[in-house]
Amino acid sequence: MNIIVCIKRVPQTAEAEVKVDSSGKDIEKDRLIFDTNESDTYALEEAVLQKEKFGGSITVITVGDEDSEETLRIALAKGADEAIRIKVEDLDELDGFKTAQILHKIIKDMDFDIIFTGCLATDDAYSQVGTTLAKLLEIPHASLVTKIELSENSADAYRELEGGLLEHLKIKLPALFTIQTGINVPRYASLIAIRRAARKELNEISKTEFGEMKSNSFIEELFTPPVSKLAEILSGNPDEVSEKLTGIIKEKGLI
Amino acid sequence: MNFGLTNDQKMLQKEVRNFAETELKPLASEIDVSGEFPSENIKKLAEMGLMGIIVPEKYSGSEFDFISLAIAIEEISRVCASTGVIVAVNNSLVSYPILQFGNEEQKQKYLPPLCIGEKIGAMGITEPNAGSDVAAMEATAKLNGDHYILNGTKRFITNGTAADTFVVFAYTDKDAGYKGMSCFIVERDLEGFSLGKHEDLMGIRATGNCELIFEDVKVPKENLLGKEGDGFKICMNTLDVSRIDIGAQGVGIAQAALDESIKYSKERKTFGKPICHHEMIQNMLAEMATKIQAARLLVYYVGYLKDKGVKRFSKESAMAKYYAADIAVDVTRKAVQIHGGYGYTKDYPVERFYRDARILELYEGTSEIQKIVIARDLVK
Numbered sequence: 302m303n304i305i306v307c308i309k310r311v312p313q314t315a316e317a318e319v320k321v322d323s324s325g326k327d328i329e330k331d332r333l334i335f336d337t338n339e340s341d342t343y344a345l346e347e348a349v350l351q352k353e354k355f356g357g358s359i360t361v362i363t364v365g366d367e368d369s370e371e372t373l374r375i376a377l378a379k380g381a382d383e384a385i386r387i388k389v390e391d392l393d394e395l396d397g398f399k400t401a402q403i404l405h406k407i408i409k410d411m412d413f414d415i416i417f418t419g420c421l422a423t424d425d426a427y428s429q430v431g432t433t434l435a436k437l438l439e440i441p442h443a444s445l446v447t448k449i450e451l452s453e454n455s456a457d458a459y460r461e462l463e464g465g466l467l468e469h470l471k472i473k474l475p476a477l478f479t480i481q482t483g484i485n486v487p488r489y490a491s492l493i494a495i496r497r498a499a500r501k502e503l504n505e506i507s508k509t510e511f512g513e514m515k516s517n518s519f520i521e522e523l524f525t526p527p528v529s530k531l532a533e534i535l536s537g538n539p540d541e542v543s544e545k546l547t548g549i550i551k552e553k554g555l556i
Numbered sequence: 557m558n559f560g561l562t563n564d565q566k567m568l569q570k571e572v573r574n575f576a577e578t579e580l581k582p583l584a585s586e587i588d589v590s591g592e593f594p595s596e597n598i599k600k601l602a603e604m605g606l607m608g609i610i611v612p613e614k615y616s617g618s619e620f621d622f623i624s625l626a627i628a629i630e631e632i633s634r635v636c637a638s639t640g641v642i643v644a645v646n647n648s649l650v651s652y653p654i655l656q657f658g659n660e661e662q663k664q665k666y667l668p669p670l671c672i673g674e675k676i677g678a679m680g681i682t683e684p685n686a687g688s689d690v691a692a693m694e695a696t697a698k699l700n701g702d703h704y705i706l707n708g709t710k711r712f713i714t715n716g717t718a719a720d721t722f723v724v725f726a727y728t729d730k731d732a733g734y735k736g737m738s739c740f741i742v743e744r745d746l747e748g749f750s751l752g753k754h755e756d757l758m759g760i761r762a763t764g765n766c767e768l769i770f771e772d773v774k775v776p777k778e779n780l781l782g783k784e785g786d787g788f789k790i791c792m793n794t795l796d797v798s799r800i801d802i803g804a805q806g807v808g809i810a811q812a813a814l815d816e817s818i819k820y821s822k823e824r825k826t827f828g829k830p831i832c833h834h835e836m837i838q839n840m841l842a843e844m845a846t847k848i849q850a851a852r853l854l855v856y857y858v859g860y861l862k863d864k865g866v867k868r869f870s871k872e873s874a875m876a877k878y879y880a881a882d883i884a885v886d887v888t889r890k891a892v893q894i895h896g897g898y899g900y901t902k903d904y905p906v907e908r909f910y911r912d913a914r915i916l917e918l919y920e921g922t923s924e925i926q927k928i929v930i931a932r933d934l935v936k
Contacts, residue, residue, distance in 0.1 A: 336574075375571065489574065490571050491605045492568060
């Protein structure tokens with residue numbers, strides 16, 4: 302089973318103080334910590350689990366700048382066999398559509414059974430790369446996969462839908478799956494694996510070899526929404542307040 | 557001179573930080589209250605290869621250098637100082653002397669179980685009447701045929717309640733002074749070896765700190781580490797190395813205190829603005845950050861000397877340990893100050909950091925002992 306995993310280095314913004322930069326179209330990244338995109342770590346772990354079961358090899362690919370090398374090496378330390386960086390120095394010019402096109406150019410000539418990607422990049426939150434890449438490669442895909450069972454030529458993929466429903470799909474290989482967080486428990490890289498991965502050769506390909514890519518959408522503005530003044534103060538004794546609060550939560554469909 | 561970390565050091569730092577934040581942080585406050593030794597965490601640490609960081613791969617270690625050891629101990633101590641010293645002891649106070657002074661049989665027998673988490677190590681130097689004055693120890697080991705008869709009591713032993721493999725110092729020839737001190741590998745299940753008082757500590761409360769009691773314990777002759785009379789040398793050499801870890805532990809605790817202080821000072825408002833905009837708070841934050849960075853570089857420098865193969869670095873090692881301990885206490889005290897009354901409660905972790913930091917000025921040589929080591933070298 303030959304598996305390709307597409308991963309991305311992203312700033313960790315969940316608990317950080319995020320500020321819009323002077324261009325008004327991006328965030329200030331100087332003080333942010335970067336790491337592998339969360340759902341990509343689950344995609345990689347799923348690949349490693351499948352390799353442990355069926356054998357084969359894993360190739361991780363990223364489209365990124367020099368700092369992305371660390372992301373690739375961590376992936377090698379966690380079980381990937383080969384790593385490819387498609388060199389892009391100006392990450393600002395990339396969007397999901399362009400990234401998918403670049404990945405397509407290199408993957409179309411590779412021998413693979415499965416492609417795993419994360420379901421969503423936490424920086425731009427487009428969920429675009431996986432599905433667009435599948436379309437460009439003209440292979441079937443399933444998104445937001447929470448469980449996958451492989452056999453020789455096909456896969457049983459499970460997707461969680463709204464309303465507590467689970468969808469079971471039978472998909473012919475080769476195919477692409479975008480992986481949801483929680484599908485497995487990603488492992489840590491052991492120190493020995495880190496030491497070996499740090500010395501491993503990375504394959505690097507210049508993006509310019511693929512010619513010009515086009516974007517189909519452009520960021521106009523990035524901003525913090527104005528703070529809403531609409532706040533309702535609930536008054537009364539604790540029983541009355543909790544009754545009102547429960548009513549509001551129910552009305553909004555949260556319970 | 558190179559101030560940058562290598563690829564593998566950067567990756568180690570990132571991965572150990574992720575591991576510590578996810579696996580160790582959720583339990584840190586709980587084990588501080590309960591004082592329970594974190595055995596489950598030890599298994600995970602061993603799977604990562606953190607119980608044998610500096611041990612060669614042929615003995616099941618991770619074969620990293622001493623700067624990497626410092627980085628790992630800092631990252632672990634940043635979330636849990638108890639776990640930081642548990643790992644430090646297993647690496648520097650137990651695995652290191654076996655690696656450095658043990659024969660091939662001893663290395664093959666004792667190092668792999670310590671690295672893979674099957675066994676935990678502890679070291680016995682301190683006694684009820686011998687702390688800073690190591691040579692005043694009273695424990696004795698008398699050769700009797702194919703074994704030594706070990707008698708004595710060791711006090712304040714980190715990892716004591718959980719350990720299986722102990723590196724213990726005792727006099728084989730009391731009349732020869734410190735040159736009559738020897739070092740032994742003692743296994744937990746030997747007859748006559750029991751655990752005494754379990755210490756109820758102010759900080760690093762989950763480290764299984766206890767007393768070791770040896771009553772006519774028959775230690776096989778082949779468990780002598782080095783030669784008879786090598787004990788003091790092994791002890792001093794080991795402490796030079798282990799002070800890298802304790803310095804790194806101080807940097808980790810202090811960094812955690814600074815991180816919490818920055819976060820809190822941005823949230824807490826007084827006189828109409830976040831307290832981080834008050835000059836007095838800024839003054840404290842600036843001092844804290846500068847001292848932490850200075851201590852970190854001192855610690856890395858000692859690691860660099862050891863990695864480079866420099867034989868004697870007692871002065872530098874004492875400087876790193878003394879300074880890191882000093883600033884850890886200072887920085888954590890300031891962190892409590894920045895948090896005000898809330899810093900004095902268990903709702904915030906800075907009170908734990910303050911208590912944890914205090915041990916750094918006491919164990920593995922008090923700050924006064926470190927200054928003696930430094931000054932003696934200056935005026936010799």
